[in-house]
Amino acid sequence: MNDSVHIEQPRAVFDASAAAYVEFVGVEISTATETTFDQSWLAKFAELVLANPGGRVADVGCGPGRVASFLAARGLDVIGFDVSKAMVAMARKMHPEIAFEEGLLSAIPVADSSLAGAVCWYSIMYTPPKNLAEICTELMRVLRPGGYVLLAFQAGQRDVRHSDNFRETQLPLTIYIHDPGVVAQTLMNAGLQIHARGMRDPELAHEYSPQAFVIAQKPRLAEQ
Numbered sequence: 001m002n003d004s005v006h007i008e009q010p011r012a013v014f015d016a017s018a019a020a021y022v023e024f025v026g027v028e029i030s031t032a033t034e035t036t037f038d039q040s041w042l043a044k045f046a047e048l049v050l051a052n053p054g055g056r057v058a059d060v061g062c063g064p065g066r067v068a069s070f071l072a073a074r075g076l077d078v079i080g081f082d083v084s085k086a087m088v089a090m091a092r093k094m095h096p097e098i099a100f101e102e103g104l105l106s107a108i109p110v111a112d113s114s115l116a117g118a119v120c121w122y123s124i125m126y127t128p129p130k131n132l133a134e135i136c137t138e139l140m141r142v143l144r145p146g147g148y149v150l151l152a153f154q155a156g157q158r159d160v161r162h163s164d165n166f167r168e169t170q171l172p173l174t175i176y177i178h179d180p181g182v183v184a185q186t187l188m189n190a191g192l193q194i195h196a197r198g199m200r201d202p203e204l205a206h207e208y209s210p211q212a213f214v215i216a217q218k219p220r221l222a223e224q
Contacts, residue, residue, distance in 0.1 A: 007083060007104060009173050010126045014063075014084035016169045021087075022064045027094040029070045037200050038152065041213045042067065044196070045119060045150040046074040048215070052146050055116030060105055061123025065091035068098050071119070081108060105135050113144045120151045124183070125175050129158055132183065136190035143218040149192065155180050155199055155212035180212040192216040 014021060025033050029042065049057055055077070059068040062080030064087060072078045072095075081103030082088050091100040103109045105123055118139055127135055139149050156177035166173035184194050195215040202209060 006126050006128055006131065006174070007106075009171070011083045011085075013166050013169050013171050013173045014082075015086040016171060017167050018064075018084065018086035018090045020167060022090055022094075025063070025066065027064050027066060027069070029066050033204070033206075035200070035203055037198075038211065038213070039070075041150060041152065041198065041215070042070055042119070042121075043074070045117065045148060045215060046071055046076055048148050048195070048217075049076060049117040050074070052116065055114070055144055055147070056110075057117040057119070058108060058110065058115050058142070060103070060108060060118055060120050062091055062100060063087050065095040065098060065100060067119050067121045068100070069095050072098055076117075079110075106131070106138055108138055108142050110142050112141055115142045115147055116144060117148045117150075118142060120149070120153075122152055122154075124151060124153050124178060126173075128176055129178065129182065132178070132186045133189065136186045136192065139187075140190040140192055140218060143192075145218055146220045147218045148195065149187075149216050149218075151183065151187075151212075151214045151216075153178050153183065153212055154208075155210040158182070159209070161208075177209050178212070180214065183212070184214055184216075187214065187216045192218055 057076045059080040062082045068078045068080040080100040088100045154177045159177040161175045164172050198213045
């Protein structure tokens with residue numbers, strides 16, 4: 001299998017289905033797709049970043065810019081990145097006040113130590129477990145000392161869900177359900193410190209597994 005298939009698959013699917021995806025999830029964070037518990041993690045992340053002011057925050061795997069909009073409304077300077085050109089175009093249309101660009105989880109197009117924070121809101125669901133270390137190392141690279149990262153993802157024991165016709169696109173897509181302990185350990189192996197972890201049972205109609213949340217921090221220079 002092509003090692004970049006986990007990048008090519010979601011790019012093709014979301015380029016083909018951007019409008020339908022937006023119809024499903026909307027363009028703002030809401031209780032239709034995120035519970036109040038979920039939203040509390042985004043709010044806590046914003047609070048942590050604002051307590052250590054200065055610097056931009058990245059919404060990595062931004063889709064139509066829902067998380068970017070949520071964070072911007074709370075006073076953060078946000079930029080969004082997505083692998084799908086169509087999603088970037090949709091995000092720019094829906095949130096013209098926020099910058100959006102194409103970018104990969106494994107190659108975020110910013111300088112070393114330049115971000116005050118990064119959010120991967122269900123972005124690693126297309127990342128195979130063997131590639132998690134690469135993602136975590138990249139997050140460590142882009143965060144400034146003291147910066148925070150928030151990951152949200154479906155939780156399980158390394159389960160895989162595959163569709164040959166994802167959302168009627170006639171295109172294949174593989175979704176990876178990650179072990180929260182493995183995700184946390186991989187972040188720590190990359191040099192990040194776990195700040196908080198949480199999980200809830202599936203509650204919403206589209207959910208098929210528990211939902212996990214991890215906030216980690218790049219050590220401040222004196223701690224490294």
